[in-house]
Amino acid sequence: MGHGGHGDLSMAAMVADMRRRFLVAAVLSVPILLWSAIGRDVLGFDVPAPFGLRDDVFQLILSLPVIFWASWIFFGGAFRALRARTLDMMVLVAVAIGTGWTYSLVVTLTGGGEVFYEAATVLAAFVLLGHWFEMRARGGANDAIRSLLELAPEKALVLRDGEPVEVPTAQVVVGDLVLVRPGGRIPVDAVVVAGESDIDESMVTGESLPVHKAPGSEVIGATINTTGILRVRAVKVGADTALAQIVSLVQQAQNSRAPGQRLADRAAFWLVLVALVGGLATGLVWLLATDRPTQEAVLFAITVVVITCPDALGLATPTAIMVGTGLGAGRGVLFKNATALETAAGVTTVVMDKTGTLTKGEPEVTGFETLSLPEEDLVPLVAAVERESEHPLAAAIARHADVRGVPRRPAEAFSNVPGQGAVATVDGYRVAVGNSRLMRAEGVALGEAARRLDALAADGRTAVLVAVDGRIAGLVGLADTPRPSAAAAVTALHDAGVEVVMLTGDNAGTAQRIGRELGIDTVIAEVLPGDKAAEIARLQGGGRRVAMVGDGVNDAPALAQADLGIAIGAGTDVAIETADVVLMRSDPLDVPTALLVGRATVRKMRQNLAWAVGYNTVALPIAAGVFAPLVGLTLRPEIAALTMSGSSFLVAVNALLLKRQKLPRTPTGPHAD
Template identity: 40%
Template sequence: MKEEKYTITGMSCSACSAHIEKAVKKVPGIRTVAVNLLTNSMLVTYDETVADAAAIIAAVTGAGYGAALPGSAETPLPATNELQTLKHRLRVSIIFLIPLVYIAMHTMWARLFGLPVPAAVASCLDGSQNAVTFAFSQFILLLPIMYLNRNYYITGFTNLYHRAPNMDTLVGLGSMASALFGIVAVFRIGHGLGTGNLALVQTYSTNLYFESAGMIVTLITVGKYLETKAKGKTGAAIEKLMNLSPKQATVLRDGKETTIPLSRLQVGDELIIRPGERIGADGVISQGYTGIDESSLTGESMPVEKGPGNTVTAATLNKSGTIRVIAERVGENTTLSQIIRLVEHAGAAKAPIAKIADTIAGIFVPAVISIAIAASLLWYFLFGADPEFSFSIGISILVISCPCALGLATPVALMVGIGKGAENGILIKSGEALETARAIDTVVLDKTGTITEGHPEVTDVLPRHISAEQLVSLAVTMEAASEHPLAEAVLTYGKQHAIVPRPVTALQPLFGKGIKVTYQNRTYYAGNETLMQELHIPIAPIKDRLQELTAAGKTPLLFASESEFLGLIAVTDKEKPTSAAAIAAFKQLGLTVIMITGDTLRTARALQKRLAIPHVIAGVLPQDKENHIARLQSSGHKVAMIGDGINDAPALARADLGIAIGAGTDIAIESADAVLMKSDLQDAVTAIRLSRAVIKNIKENLFWAFIYNIIGIPLAAGVLYPLYGIKLNPMIGAAAMSMSSVCVVLNALRLRFFHADRMTAPHRTPPVSERPLPPETAAYAYTLHIQGMTCHHCVQHVRQALLRTEGIQSADVSLKPAAARITAARPFLTPELSAIIRTAGYTLTAMTDDRPTGETTVVTIQGMTCQHCVQRVKTALQSLDEVQSVTVDLAAHTATIIGSRAFTPDELAPVIKKAGYTLLHKK
């Protein structure tokens, strides 16, 4: 099957789109057809072995419309040119309409409002003797108006010939009938003057309808102009996306910087992106560090720190440093282009609710023409009305009964809603998905990567018999040599604290229990409780703590030597900062929330308790998730499945609404109906709220479109005339019809004010223990006062930025007060730390040096080989009086001593020798 999008010309209402769909569906091999009146587009899915583009275009042309593939020579001019054309038509039409209306109605205005009639006008136009001049001058002024708006007649009568009458048919019939009646009236006036029948002259002089013929098409053009102008705003999100790409790119070729048009960019080119420039391709940073503003694609205002090896996306903004990027996807293959195609596809596809309007539009126009003819005949033959009255009844029905508002009710709201979703980093693939989201009553959430971050982190460091630093150093060394799933968490924690792994002599996996490592001629073990029991290593004193950690959903890693227990490190996959708020919001929307996970029930229960999740399904294999979704559906539930879009693909496809929560570059997940660019669960809440707002708006539009016709047609037919003498003038009918379409579009545009309100996360139970490595291991300490942090996410962002900086060993960041206390292995100056904070998106307002005051003594020590040596030297030096702090650097073989005075080599040498090492010299 092949899917293609076509540009359609000549449509004016939903009757047009319904007729085109009917014509194209007759082409062999066509599977689906969706014509969008708002975007003048058609989305066709067909078997390319049976049908082709030429056959499809021929079917549209045969139905009386135009069709072309986007980018072809036949593609019509853009909407901006259409707006200019309508503006010109409207301006010139009004220039001729004003004198036309004045000539036709000046005597009535004089009678009703007392407006004086100039003598020159009266002498030329008033009285039976001037009846021909009065009528013919109106006819002359009407001709340019009809010529300028000839499309209504050409298209309207062409469609009538093809037995597919539409809005233009109604307008063309009403206007042309009024003009023809006026021409007949001119002949009747001439006959009256020739025979001396002044009564006949008087009758037809006051019932010419030339002004109605001109007023009808002019007012319809007013409505079209306002409608086109308003419709142009509905594609604002797509237009903004299209304008994001830079026009040029600076690339490095043959060692020289060259500026080229973006269209000439090739895969493999190395781009140079300076601060303030947008990135022209998807790629990987090869050199440099910076903060990238991805708000244009994800809606997330916080810059994201990037460095060598990190991916970047086209159209995002480089905020700080100069970087080099190797282009991997360019042109139509970039993430931005995929997003634009996805949003356009969604706008072109029909929602089920649109079928209501399509069904009615297919029979509406023929029914209106029949009603107009029948009403005219009834008034003339049954009620004895004169021809002029009966004629005006028919015209009024024709011009007031336009189905344009019906045709716009659904697509304009869908386009605005889908565009609004794109602005907030929510990509909705179809109008059907948007409508389905409203009916969802159950939300199934995958745990890993959806509720949680998707990667484990160290939360607890609990040493025994050794220091925390020694325990982490041992753990990093052991896990670096293993393939344990949680090893990455330990290694990341070690990197954050500037602890590097040491080489091991031997490693032996103990499957299902842990690992055995030989390191510095000693044997160490890392694993679970079962391993400790087999080694007969007592862990009774920490049994209670192990149960606490397990109950909290954490995985403890136990470390021991051959003879004693050395400590444990707990690891867990932390929940995302916004998960608790999102789950609370789902419940506020009246949805049943279920977490599904492959973890054990105990781990699932721990997360359930922390986040107040009503229901959990644990121990589920990825391939079995689909069965659980099907079971819920068979119970009568409308189910939304939210997962990472890869492992959960079968479940996403099975669900009534599949929402893929993943990184911005993973937007082409076929199994999902919507994609959350920011990996934020709260965006799923926003998607459901947006769906409800859009469907409510569509129903409002349909109500007003229906009620307008339900009231307008009987009123135009004169049902109130016998009782109250109320009869709808054709000009008023034309104005009302035009404004109905404008009102529908303006009502849909209210969706542009939809806000993605986010709830504040409820209180989360803190972890059992979060003990960072002791800050006294660093030689330098600073307190940073930071401006701009507003939430827990900000705190984490600042902390990560600091810990990624070489030399910073720990960072304790708080929101109230907004500050960070860091410890470092080297001194930092204010400008350097200010740049780090600024890259993260915040401002350093003040910095204080928290190091102890006193004299600094730095000595070089021989013989240290491991962290045990470091600890022994440090303990020995701290035993001296007047010592305030000691920092030992194993790599540099130095010790930095801060005290109330300086220390001499003679004082330090004996202490260091007693610890088993040698003092070389003093710096």
């Protein structure tokens, strides 16, 4: 199912392999450099080669592992590029290293003249260093598909002759009756036949509150059954399940994104062409138009190829990227690859999923409304009943009571009514807490409460009704509340000139309320999980560069569709695998941080590229020997390689200045710094 071009090598193995190649080239280049003409003439090193070997033969022996192992990836890459009828960095590096080494080999075998093995090996070491840096920065290989499929449970309990039998999920067929115990994952898309329970669908739909299921309700594979025992009949299995559909959407989105890459390859193609033609022309001019020896003509030609080798160009981006990714990681913002950093810089619109991203993803009490009892009498009664219940809404009310220090009262004859609420006796009162179905069952007339219920619903709040001794006594409003830093995050994005859109499957009332509270530009509500990616595509169609922030499996296709996918904090593995950027904390303020790090990094990349191009412009004529007849100014390939590395060093230092970038800070309570 993988799409990697390196067989079965994992990214970590590829990075380690590149590091080994660099170290071999670097370590062997040192003695080669010492016993070369540079060592003798420039560094004054005049120790004879060991074992009585000629200096050039000793250099040849030491260069073999560098050329035939460490640098072999360049020759392989060049061969593949030429077979695909294109030119890239690999071709340039292979030509520079290959020509220098082959020329030196011929000179060594014929026994006359100057060799420059050190030019080939030092060049190989510097280019491998660049590649190693780059691969480290590109690190996050994508296992999205695997973790998506791992969400579905491996085994299912299928009822055969009324007895549960454990079978692999893959063997469940349409029509099978499946038993799902509390806490278990539902193996396939199915319909409830018997039992009632609340299902946590957040990992697939992003819906924060568990959804009540009764006979006839549809359930989605990979969602979690919370409290009751369910018997469900399989409706969709294998490739037809909602989860499998999401997998294929993610795959599609991942495979359809490479326009920027093609542009970069085209630029490299022309650069390589200029270098090769320039090198060849330089060599021919020196051979035909002057009386210099062949060796000098070859040297000039190779020097041109080496110095045009866009290595400061090649390092300009990875060094900025390594610093940028490090800067982000210090704030818990993980960029999966270089492209993610570049894309982050160009984002104009941020689309945020509501549940779990802008909001906490769990209900909180927003207020009590009293009807026939004063609040100080009502709250302890409600709290006493809810402290006995396991329902998420009950837990929210109990938490609220604990925070406010509401005294604990014993609840007797407690009874949980699945899908409706709970009833108990507190201080001699019969207290019923639940929805309107429970009130009907208790014979309680809603009266004025019905209007208040509608008003709360219109404002996007969930209401729990309270009856005491058969009379309606009040309502508790609950809602998913914004995270503490959500408003600051929206403000920081606006300050950066970015438009903020909220996208949610929740009802319009809830979405509009949160949107108003946070100052969000556009709210798109009641979007089905499968349609999120289409909404993103619609925004992209309007010319926007879109970043999507989400945390659930249902966000995975949208994360993959967006120009930049950002998975937030406690998100599912799938969201994290599909995204280009992962925010380790569940803090929305890290979204503007990610975009600012991207912008700062790209700014450094551009400065570095400008330096690298400027350096090439100055160095090329010197390398080609234009000034040799005039002022005797020439460059040897290894000096070219060293100045190239000096250029790369400057580029790296400039990248390190990135660390001084100011980022938005999260207020963390009274002692926030």
